[in-house]
Amino acid sequence: MLDLNELTIVKLGGSVITHKGSSPPAINQENLLRIAEELKASKESLIVILGGGAHGHQAAHAHGFGELSTPPEQLIRGIPSIRHNMSVLSLAVEEALNDAGGHGVVLPPFLMAALNNKKITSFQTSFIQEAIQSGFTVITHGDVCFDESLGASILSGDTIAVYLAKELRATSLYIGTDVDGVFEEDPKTNPEAVHIDIIDNTNITNVLSKAGPSNATDVTGGMKKKLEDLFTLTGLNVNIAIFNLGVSDRLSTLLSGKTPPCTTIRF
Numbered sequence: 001m002l003d004l005n006e007l008t009i010v011k012l013g014g015s016v017i018t019h020k021g022s023s024p025p026a027i028n029q030e031n032l033l034r035i036a037e038e039l040k041a042s043k044e045s046l047i048v049i050l051g052g053g054a055h056g057h058q059a060a061h062a063h064g065f066g067e068l069s070t071p072p073e074q075l076i077r078g079i080p081s082i083r084h085n086m087s088v089l090s091l092a093v094e095e096a097l098n099d100a101g102g103h104g105v106v107l108p109p110f111l112m113a114a115l116n117n118k119k120i121t122s123f124q125t126s127f128i129q130e131a132i133q134s135g136f137t138v139i140t141h142g143d144v145c146f147d148e149s150l151g152a153s154i155l156s157g158d159t160i161a162v163y164l165a166k167e168l169r170a171t172s173l174y175i176g177t178d179v180d181g182v183f184e185e186d187p188k189t190n191p192e193a194v195h196i197d198i199i200d201n202t203n204i205t206n207v208l209s210k211a212g213p214s215n216a217t218d219v220t221g222g223m224k225k226k227l228e229d230l231f232t233l234t235g236l237n238v239n240i241a242i243f244n245l246g247v248s249d250r251l252s253t254l255l256s257g258k259t260p261p262c263t264t265i266r267f
């Protein structure tokens with residue numbers, strides 16, 4: 001493997017960078033411009049991974065992704081519109097980042113990943129490594145990919161984040177969502193929900209038994225799936241945080257090595 005020095009991976013939750021309820025999909029420019037400025041706080045090599053938000057999830061839902069009975073031909077027919085939407089979103093992020101003085105370049109998973117039954121069977125990370133070595137911030141995103149068994153399936157940005165954290169030995173992985181981290185109940189329906197400051201091997205089983213999926217249009221699983229994916233980083237010493245990307249300065253605080261209100265995870 002190429003030497004990437006210290007590598008940070010940041011997931012930008014789709015509910016923060018897009019207006020998730022908006023149809024046709026719309027980008028949340030105000031948040032995007034702020035986030036592009038905050039990303040400059042990183043001293044390490046950086047991979048930025050976008051969630052699908054309105055752009056990915058609406059189109060995926062419309063083509064029957066997330067329903068077990070959808071035939072492969074119908075899923076495959078959904079590829080162009082999902083790919084188009086995710087390209088629009090990723091180019092907007094690239095533009096915002098580069099306008100803020102960054103050096104972002106988009107590398108779409110559709111061209112790098114192969115799936116079988118929703119699992120990654122191969123992922124060409126050499127392009128990502130080369131781009132980072134050349135001084136770029138790599139921007140990639142949740143995507144639709146060909147799937148050997150299902151025709152096509154959705155590869156979540158969270159799954160990519162964990163996969164790349166393992167493969168490229170990331171030092172830090174920061175998952176930006178629209179809540180302050182992990183709670184014992186859904187903080188959107190219960191404002192009194194208890195926040196979990198730290199998740200480790202002593203409480204993960206208990207936390208997983210309570211965390212639920214995010215909402216009906218989200219075809220890739222929500223907080224529980226995030227935690228299950230993150231649990232596979234056990235023993236790799238990755239500095240993990242789930243934080244509220246919708247609140248100013250939380251991302252830049254993490255990137256400068258401090259801990260804002262969030263859930264930190266140590267496995």
Ligand code: IP8
Nearest residue numbers: 051052056142156157220
């Ligand atoms: O929002 C989903 O990515 P996620 C990507 O990170 C698509 O789960 C295309 C729906």
